[in-house]
Amino acid sequence: MDHKLVIDTAVLAGEILLKSGAETYRVEDTMKHILNTGNTETAEALVMLTGIVATMEDPGVQPVTVMRRVNDRGTNIYRIIEVNDISRKYCSGKMSLEATYAALKDLKRRQYSTAVYNIATVLVPMGFAPLWGGGLKEVAASAFVGGALALLMTVGKRLRAGGFFLNAVCAAGTTAASILLGRLYPALNVDTLIISGLMPLVPGMAVTNAVRDTLRHDFISGGARALEAFMTAAAIALGAGVGMLLMQMVDPGGAFL
Amino acid sequence: MTLILGIAGSFIAITGFAVLLETPRKYVPLAGLAGAIGGGIYLYCTQKEMDVVLASFLSALAIAFVSHVFARVFKAPVTVFLIAGILPTVPGTGMYRIVYYIIENDREMCGYYLLQTLEIAGMIALAIFIMDTVFRFRKPQRERGAD
Numbered sequence: 001m002d003h004k005l006v007i008d009t010a011v012l013a014g015e016i017l018l019k020s021g022a023e024t025y026r027v028e029d030t031m032k033h034i035l036n037t038g039n040t041e042t043a044e045a046l047v048m049l050t051g052i053v054a055t056m057e058d059p060g061v062q063p064v065t066v067m068r069r070v071n072d073r074g075t076n077i078y079r080i081i082e083v084n085d086i087s088r089k090y091c092s093g094k095m096s097l098e099a100t101y102a103a104l105k106d107l108k109r110r111q112y113s114t115a116v117y118n119i120a121t122v123l124v125p126m127g128f129a130p131l132w133g134g135g136l137k138e139v140a141a142s143a144f145v146g147g148a149l150a151l152l153m154t155v156g157k158r159l160r161a162g163g164f165f166l167n168a169v170c171a172a173g174t175t176a177a178s179i180l181l182g183r184l185y186p187a188l189n190v191d192t193l194i195i196s197g198l199m200p201l202v203p204g205m206a207v208t209n210a211v212r213d214t215l216r217h218d219f220i221s222g223g224a225r226a227l228e229a230f231m232t233a234a235a236i237a238l239g240a241g242v243g244m245l246l247m248q249m250v251d252p253g254g255a256f257l
Numbered sequence: 258m259t260l261i262l263g264i265a266g267s268f269i270a271i272t273g274f275a276v277l278l279e280t281p282r283k284y285v286p287l288a289g290l291a292g293a294i295g296g297g298i299y300l301y302c303t304q305k306e307m308d309v310v311l312a313s314f315l316s317a318l319a320i321a322f323v324s325h326v327f328a329r330v331f332k333a334p335v336t337v338f339l340i341a342g343i344l345p346t347v348p349g350t351g352m353y354r355i356v357y358y359i360i361e362n363d364r365e366m367c368g369y370y371l372l373q374t375l376e377i378a379g380m381i382a383l384a385i386f387i388m389d390t391v392f393r394f395r396k397p398q399r400e401r402g403a404d
Contacts, residue, residue, distance in 0.1 A: 023336065076279040077337050084334065112276055120276035127270025130262040131296050131345060139266070195350050199270070200277060202349045205340045211382040215389055233352055241356045 003038050003064050009101045010034040011066045014052045016083050020076040024213045024221040033091045049224040075205050122146035125196040134192040141181050145197040148177040164235045171239025179247040203232035267296025275341040284337050291342030295320035314380035317346045321388035348377040
């Protein structure tokens with residue numbers, strides 16, 4: 001068996017999982033299973049939030065070690081499920097090593113078009129408005145706030161803006177749009193609008209995974225994810241603050257919120 | 258009425274959020290259902306004038322439970338339902354209020370919401386922790402990779 005290809009497949013699977021926001025133990029588990037099919041005496045996978053190391057070793061033979069640095073992480077549940085499926089098929093012998101590697105390489109990046117994505121971005125604030133004390137008029141207004149957010153996100157992604165900056169700008173835009181709507185229609189509850197509008201940006205995934213990683217004693221990844229969640233939260237807070245101050249400066253005479 | 262609107266809202270919101278996370282189509286409504294259950298419990302608890310922290314804990318507990326059940330019934334990783342479903346409880350409100358009171362220069366309220374946000378985050382962690390542990394007990398060894 002080609003050890004180099006086994007380790008390449010394992011590292012590729014691990015890289016996709018880590019970039020898609022899988023929990024650390026899942027990445028290690030999947031890699032370990034693939035590495036074990038090489039039937040070497042030692043097969044180890046070490047995954048931290050920012051990188052992967054895998055090694056295979058037989059007595060008397062040069063060990064094979066591959067390391068990958070993972071920089072950008074997002075959330076893509078589709079890819080997590082697919083990699084899970086492929087690796088399980090491979091480990092149970094239903095798929096050849098070459099086919100597995102090719103399948104991992106050809107994995108689709110996204111399954112929804114930008115339009116669907118933007119509609120979803122509008123739906124999230126609309127849905128959350130009633131939960132944060134809004135009535136039907138807040139739901140309608142949230143649609144506009146969500147639209148502003150979708151626009152900012154699409155433009156930001158086109159320009160390849162970084163995570164922190166993009167989050168801050170989106171939060172600032174959402175807040176400003178909400179306050180603007182509140183000025184135009186004073187009957188609206190601006191608090192509800194802002195909070196609902198910020199919900200798509202909230203670091204839910206980082207928080208959840210931070211807890212689950214820590215629970216599995218992956219302390220380095222858990223701590224890193226907690227820090228990641230904190231950074232996102234700080235970006236949103238910063239953006240919201242900038243948005244509020246901006247609207248205050250535009251119309252100093254207007255009542256603050 | 259508010260409760261029904263809130264539950265319907267959480268369903269729509271979490272369905273939308275699940276799409277943002279690139280959840281496969283067949284799991285999107287299920288994630289929405291998990292979110293609707295959590296949102297409904299949260300809203301019901303706050304309507305009964307329960308403390309926000311406790312309400313968050315209970316709804317996070319319910320969401321984690323439902324996610325684990327769904328994961329077993331529909332043979333998908335727990336993450337699929339948990340990440341989207343937990344969103345109604347994530348303290349976005351607190352984050353916004355902290356900033357608001359910083360700008361208003363109200364240290365006392367800012368501190369209050371800072372503490373509350375940390376408490377809620379801790380409660381969510383505790384809820385996930387409890388459910389993960391409970392479900393790990395009754396899981397046969399060979400299926401370990403499945404959650």
